[in-house]
Amino acid sequence: MKEKISYNIQIKNKRATFDYELLDTFTAGIVLTGTEIKSIRLGKASLVDTFCIVEKGELWVKNMYIAEYFYGTYNNHNARRDRKLLLTKKELRKIDGAVRASGFTIVPTRLFINEKGLAKVVVAIARGKKEYDKRDSIRERDDRREMDRAFKR
Numbered sequence: 483m484k485e486k487i488s489y490n491i492q493i494k495n496k497r498a499t500f501d502y503e504l505l506d507t508f509t510a511g512i513v514l515t516g517t518e519i520k521s522i523r524l525g526k527a528s529l530v531d532t533f534c535i536v537e538k539g540e541l542w543v544k545n546m547y548i549a550e551y552f553y554g555t556y557n558n559h560n561a562r563r564d565r566k567l568l569l570t571k572k573e574l575r576k577i578d579g580a581v582r583a584s585g586f587t588i589v590p591t592r593l594f595i596n597e598k599g600l601a602k603v604v605v606a607i608a609r610g611k612k613e614y615d616k617r618d619s620i621r622e623r624d625d626r627r628e629m630d631r632a633f634k635r
Contacts, residue, residue, distance in 0.1 A: 502608035
């Protein structure tokens with residue numbers, strides 16, 4: 483009987499929640515090569531400056547960094563290549579319709595390994611925040627932190 487290997491990989495895009503107002507989220511599979519999944523399982527990936535586009539009815543993640551696998555030979559992958567995301571047609575139509583409306587974008591927020599050992603990406607339909615919205619977010623975070631400190635005393 484096969485043992486279940488637990489991978490607690492949670493790579494987050496913290497900048498996305500600060501720069502964007504996240505409206506709707508979707509969990510998508512991602513098409514990877516062998517060395518890419520090995521690097522992700524080691525936690526060597528980043529979602530900084532990553533974005534998604536809809537191209538010919540398919541969703542692609544651009545500029546996602548997955549470090550080259552240390553033990554990879556000539557089969558090693560390009561660290562910032564475009565990768566296809568796997569969603570249902572209904573979800574793709576919903577995302578495409580939202581992006582066609584002005585002011586919306588698709589942002590990857592989290593990369594994780596599920597219980598079956600497959601890599602998944604959580605993408606969100608988002609609207610960019612204005613400067614004053616960002617200041618409000620900072621103020622709310624600081625207020626929450628102060629209340630927690632006062633509560634612990």
